Amino acid sequence: MSTMTMAKAINAGLRAGLEQNPKTLLMGEDIGDLGGVYRVTEGLKADFGADRVMDTPLAESGIIGTAIGLALRGYRPVCEIQFDGFVFPGFNQITTQLAKMHSRSEGTLSAPVVIRIPYGGGIGSIEHHSESPEALFAHTAGLRILTPSNPQDAYWMIQQAMTCLDPVIVFEPKRRYWLKGDVDTEKPSGDPFAAHVLREGTDATIVAYGPLVPVALAAAKAAEDDGRSIEVVDLRSISPIDFDTITDSVRKTGRLIVTHEAPTFGGIGGEIAARVAERAFLSLEAPVIRVGGFHMPYPVAKVEEHYLPDIDKLMDALDRSFAY
Amino acid sequence: MDLKDLAVRAEADSSRLPEDEAGNAGRGSLDREAAPEMVQMLSPEGELLLHGPYGAYAAELGAEELRGLYRDMFTIRRFDQEATALQRQGELVMWVPMTGQEGAQIGSGRALQPQDYVFPTYREHGVALTRGLELSSLLRRFRGVSHGGWNPAEANFHLYTLVLAAQVPHAVGYAMGMARDRKMDPQLPEAATVAYFGDGASSEGDVHEAMVFAASYDAPVVFFCQNNHWAISVPTEVQSRIPLANRAKGYGFPGIRVDGNDVIAVRAVTSWALEHARSGKGPVLIEAFTYRMSAHTTADDPTKYRLSADEEAWISRDPLSRLEKHLRAAGLADDEFFEGLEADGQAMADKLREDVLGMSSPGFADAFTDVYAEAHPLIQEELEFHRRYEAGFADPEEPTE
Numbered sequence: 001m002s003t004m005t006m007a008k009a010i011n012a013g014l015r016a017g018l019e020q021n022p023k024t025l026l027m028g029e030d031i032g033d034l035g036g037v038y039r040v041t042e043g044l045k046a047d048f049g050a051d052r053v054m055d056t057p058l059a060e061s062g063i064i065g066t067a068i069g070l071a072l073r074g075y076r077p078v079c080e081i082q083f084d085g086f087v088f089p090g091f092n093q094i095t096t097q098l099a100k101m102h103s104r105s106e107g108t109l110s111a112p113v114v115i116r117i118p119y120g121g122g123i124g125s126i127e128h129h130s131e132s133p134e135a136l137f138a139h140t141a142g143l144r145i146l147t148p149s150n151p152q153d154a155y156w157m158i159q160q161a162m163t164c165l166d167p168v169i170v171f172e173p174k175r176r177y178w179l180k181g182d183v184d185t186e187k188p189s190g191d192p193f194a195a196h197v198l199r200e201g202t203d204a205t206i207v208a209y210g211p212l213v214p215v216a217l218a219a220a221k222a223a224e225d226d227g228r229s230i231e232v233v234d235l236r237s238i239s240p241i242d243f244d245t246i247t248d249s250v251r252k253t254g255r256l257i258v259t260h261e262a263p264t265f266g267g268i269g270g271e272i273a274a275r276v277a278e279r280a281f282l283s284l285e286a287p288v289i290r291v292g293g294f295h296m297p298y299p300v301a302k303v304e305e306h307y308l309p310d311i312d313k314l315m316d317a318l319d320r321s322f323a324y
Numbered sequence: 325m326d327l328k329d330l331a332v333r334a335e336a337d338s339s340r341l342p343e344d345e346a347g348n349a350g351r352g353s354l355d356r357e358a359a360p361e362m363v364q365m366l367s368p369e370g371e372l373l374l375h376g377p378y379g380a381y382a383a384e385l386g387a388e389e390l391r392g393l394y395r396d397m398f399t400i401r402r403f404d405q406e407a408t409a410l411q412r413q414g415e416l417v418m419w420v421p422m423t424g425q426e427g428a429q430i431g432s433g434r435a436l437q438p439q440d441y442v443f444p445t446y447r448e449h450g451v452a453l454t455r456g457l458e459l460s461s462l463l464r465r466f467r468g469v470s471h472g473g474w475n476p477a478e479a480n481f482h483l484y485t486l487v488l489a490a491q492v493p494h495a496v497g498y499a500m501g502m503a504r505d506r507k508m509d510p511q512l513p514e515a516a517t518v519a520y521f522g523d524g525a526s527s528e529g530d531v532h533e534a535m536v537f538a539a540s541y542d543a544p545v546v547f548f549c550q551n552n553h554w555a556i557s558v559p560t561e562v563q564s565r566i567p568l569a570n571r572a573k574g575y576g577f578p579g580i581r582v583d584g585n586d587v588i589a590v591r592a593v594t595s596w597a598l599e600h601a602r603s604g605k606g607p608v609l610i611e612a613f614t615y616r617m618s619a620h621t622t623a624d625d626p627t628k629y630r631l632s633a634d635e636e637a638w639i640s641r642d643p644l645s646r647l648e649k650h651l652r653a654a655g656l657a658d659d660e661f662f663e664g665l666e667a668d669g670q671a672m673a674d675k676l677r678e679d680v681l682g683m684s685s686p687g688f689a690d691a692f693t694d695v696y697a698e699a700h701p702l703i704q705e706e707l708e709f710h711r712r713y714e715a716g717f718a719d720p721e722e723p724t725e
Contacts (some may be wrong), residue, residue, distance in 0.1 A: 022508075047475075051504070057540055062493055062533030069497020069517075071506070072482075089529070096487045097494070100471070104483055107694040108475040141695050163699035193701075240701050 001184050007040050009151035009178040010116075012157035012185070014041065014078065015074035018048050021076055024162060026053045027063055028080030028116075031087050037082055038177050039256050056281035064115065068098055071111040071122035076162060081288040084119040084171075085128025089159055091136075091208060098153035098167045099142030114161045119147075120172035120211040120261050121308055131298050132262035136237040138271075146192055147171040151181040151214035153236060160192040171209035181254040195242035195251065201231035203297060204255035204321055207246055207272060208320035212259050212309055228318065247279045255321045259309045264292035289317045321322070335502050335615075356663065360569055362613060363582040365589040369639055370649025373587070381592035387656045393434060393648045395665060397426035400450040402669035403459055403671070404618075406498065409468070411622045412708060415468040415680055422447045424585075424617030427643030428550050431590025433449070437597055439515040440481065441502070443495035446484040446519050447550075459672070460679035467683050488521070492547070495519035496538045496607075499545040503604070514602035516544040518594075520531035524555020527563045527573070535575045536605070546603040547572075547609040548596065550584060552616035553583045557629035569611035575611040577607045584614030585643040617639070 004012065009107075018026045026048075028043060032055035035042030045053035060081060067077035081087045087094075094115065095223035101111040120128030138145050144166050148154040154172070161168035196211070199220050208216035213234045224294050231249050235241065250256050256276055260267035273288035291309045299307045365373055365382050365393040374382050385393075404423050411419040422429065429450025434653050436442065441453055448463050452462055455480045465484060472483045472519055485491040501519040506512050525531060525678055534572035538545050549568055565570070572579025578600070582593045605719035626635075651657035692707045 057533070057536045059533040059536060061530055061536045065490070065493025065530060065534065066497030066537050067502060069494040069499070070501045071496065071497075073498045073501025075501050075504070092487065093490065093493070093530075097485075097490050099480055102697050103694045104471045105476065105694075106470065107697070108472075108477065109483075110697050112697075144700075145694075239661075242701075 001182050002152050003180055004155075004183055006148070006154045006172075006179050007038055008148055009181075010040050010077050010158050010172065010182050011044070012183070013046070013155045014044060017076075017078070017159055017162040018044065018052060020324045021162070022077065023074060024052070024076040025070065026078050026080065027056050027067055028054075029056060029058050029063075029082055031055060031080050036080060038046070038282070039081065040116075040118075040172075040177070041311070059087075059178060061084060061093050064090040064093035064098065064113070066113045067113045068093065069163060070099065071113050072101075072109060074289050076084070076112065076114075078114040078116065078158075080164060081115060082204065083119045083129045084117055084131040085113075085119055085134055087133065087265070090115075092165055094137065094143070094167075094169070095140045096232055098174040099140045101142075102166070103142060110165055111167060113167045114158070114164075115169045116158070117169060118177075119171045119296060120175060121132060121171050121304050122211065123174035123211055126301065127187060130304065132171075132260065134169075134238050134260075137169055137269050137299040138268060140296075141221045142167070143196045143239060144168045144193070144235065147172065147173065147238060149173065149176065149208075149210055149234050150179065150237070151183045155185065157187045157192050157236075160188070171210060171275050176214070177212050178237045179210075179214070188191055193237040193240055193242065195236055197231060199232040199243065201229040203229045203253055204257065204318055205233060205246070205249040205253045206250075206314060207256065207258045209234045209260060209268075210218045216259060216314065217312060219318070222315060229304060229324070230318070235268075240267075241272065243272075243275050243279065247276060250276050250280045251283045254283055255318075256284070256292060257317045257321060258288065259291040259312060261293055261308060262263040263295050264290045265295045267292055278295075286321040289321055291317045301307045341543075347559065356524075360567070360579065360677050363593050364586050365573065365578060365590045365592065366583075366586045366646050367673070368513070368646060370646050370653055372650055372654070374466055377382055378589070378592040378596050381595040385588065385591070390588075390651060391657055391661065393430055393591065394644070394651060396430040396450065397587060397644050397647070398455055398665045399669060399672060400426055400430065400453050402673055403449060403453070403676065406640075406673040407463060408618070408622065410463070410677065410680055411466070415461060416622075417467055417468045419622045420447045420620070421618035421622070422449050422616075423551055424615050424638065424642075425552055426450055427587040427615045427646075428548075428584035428590055428612035428721070431584075431587040432436045432594040434516065434547055435591050435594035437513075437515075437598070439513045439627055440598065441480045441482070441495075442518045442520070443482045443491040443498070443514070444484055444520045445488070445491065445522060445525065447522075451520065452479075452481055455481040457481055460683075462664055462677055463676070463680050464683060469683050469685055478672050484585075489525040489530040489534075490527075492521055492528075492531050492534040493537065496534045496541075496543050496545050499538070499543040499601070500541050503542075514544075514603040516546060516598050518546045518548050518598075520548050520550065521561050523549060523551040523553065523560045523568060524558065525549075526568055526591060526702055527555075533574075535577075535609070537574045538607040539577055542604065544604070544605040545607045546597045546601055547607060548594070549609065549611045550612050550614055551611050552584075554616055554620065554630070556620040557623060557626075569609060572609035575607075575609075577609065579609040579611065580613045581613055583641075584612030585641045585646065586640075587647055589644055613642075
């Protein structure tokens with residue numbers, strides 16, 4: 001057991017993957033000598049060489065597209081997209097090619113490419129550096145999507161992604177790269193596609209993922225002062241979604257708040273709300289409430305605090321739920 | 325259409341008449357620089373002219389190989405005709421004809437070695453033939469029973485790709501993997517990939533990015549652009565202001581324009597390019613200058629956008645008749661040979677028809693099978709829903725398995 005930041009945990013996970021499989025390659029812009037703009041790949045080129053930690057031309061479709069070719073040849077490429085908003089030049093390759101290679105070939109081909117995308121806001125940056133496009137990818141069959149919220153998961157999820165037979169996108173909550181936590185490098189966190197109940201409660205459930213998990217935990221703690229016992233579920237996997245864990249929690253608490261940074265409209269929260277309504281309607285004491293971003297481009301840094309779900313917004317949502 | 329429109333159209337079309345022997349476009353062309361000399365070895369009259377750096381690759385062809393090139397072109401044209409007929413009879417949901425491009429496809433395909441790997445677009449039926457693919461498997465997608473149709477590993481011939489140019493970076497990545505494999509195990513044979521795409525696809529960003537990556541990593545890849553002059557209804561001039569082969573210069577690797585209707589020249593140039601790539605000297609771009617004699621797909625109507633005079637001008641360059649003239653003049657083939665091909669072609673077409681009509685539809689439930697390689701709970705849940713729903717009918721019309 002050791003304490004490390006999430007960035008270091010991912011770095012250690014990538015290192016383990018490179019050591020375990022000589023066909024694992026890292027590909028991306030600035031990931032070599034610089035170690036990535038967030039230093040997540042720091043030191044890996046020095047230890048594994050430029051052939052395995054490749055600074056690629058600046059071209060997202062080219063990165064994903066050549067990674068698909070390498071994967072078809074038996075390699076295990078792990079691509080880094082520098083920022084969330086820069087993934088779109090590679091969107092076509094991810095959704096029309098990568099996601100469908102296995103089904104198109106009737107199972108004879110696989111392209112198990114891993115794509116790491118730092119995502120989300122709260123870092124005070126400029127346009128295209130703070131977006132949460134996970135729902136756009138979750139909508140496409142054939143992709144798996146993970147998002148760790150703590151160093152322990154970060155360390156293991158990247159390794160689990162690197163051995164998964166399907167393509168996996170790992171959305172890394174960039175504002176939590178410096179979040180420290182214990183990492184047990186001996187004991188995996190279990191099924192990467194299972195949600196975790198991080199805090200038990202009896203009165204309401206908050207489902208969060210990635211960057212908002214610490215916010216949900218803080219809100220649950222604050223709600224204690226109001227005499228409310230809040231259960232917090234860390235979704236961990238956005239595709240597939242572990243609806244069983246969510247439904248079990250709602251059956252116990254009767255109330256559900258789902259929160260994410262992405263716009264509420266058309267987001268993952270709506271999917272969870274609809275499924276819970278189908279599966280556990282009679283257990284609900286109140287409508288499922290979503291706390292997410294507005295239907296707007298991610299706002300400028302000076303006002304982003306008004307956009308991002310925070311403790312106050314979650315407390316307000318709990319109040320609205322309990323008002324029923 | 326009034327007379328004025330016709331005049332404007334005629335003016336525009338005059339620029340698309342076949343180019344001179346050097347491959348330079350005619351009057352009104354948007355070309356702003358000269359094309360490289362177009363490699364040609366078989367004149368429209370069937371005269372064989374072996375010269376230049378690629379001549380040696382053509383000289384190695386014996387009588388049997390030359391007859392083989394003709395046989396392949398004949399077979400794939402007959403195949404194309406039969407597939408078109410099947411579509412017209414409602415047996416295929418769509419077809420993408422390739423008549424006119426036999427020289428480019430058979431010539432390049434016959435330059436490949438077994439260890440090479442092909443990434444086609446969706447019209448490379450001739451290349452598929454040279455890879456030994458069962459031709460009926462090409463029709464499974466167009467019959468509507470599969471999104472693929474064959475196992476690419478068996479013939480080193482990748483599945484067709486419908487999103488234009490998306491397969492071109494795949495070819496580069498695969499080639500990078502081949503080079504890595506050789507580095508780890510020098511006993512492996514030298515190998516290369518060929519990425520096929522058209523003049524329309526050359527405008528896609530993926531071609532540019534693929535060429536940048538290929539150049540950066542000296543990937544053993546041959547970019548084989550079939551300039552068939554039309555991206556559905558949009559002419560090449562709208563895709564590029566310069567001859568496509570010249571683009572290679574900007575990436576720092578060789579670009580060759582070859583007469584795509586000259587199967588011998590195409591084979592020679594592609595053999596050279598593959599050797600160049602396999603030996604670690606980096607990528608090559610080949611622009612095969614050819615013409616799509618038929619429609620883009622069976623849903624297309626070329627009479628709406630091109631003149632019959634244009635098509636007729638290209639008939640004189642037909643890749644089959646040129647080689648036939650040569651084979652006859654050189655005494656390499658006689659009437660018996662050509663009559664034998666007719667009979668073999670008919671037998672192939674009959675078998676193809678039988679195979680297509682015998683293709684069974686998959687059950688809808690099969691569509692859930694390969695979405696993911698590992699178990700996925702949503703797939704399981706939706707499959708169970710589908711089964712329950714289907715089971716609710718007293719007499720289900722559609723099998724669920």
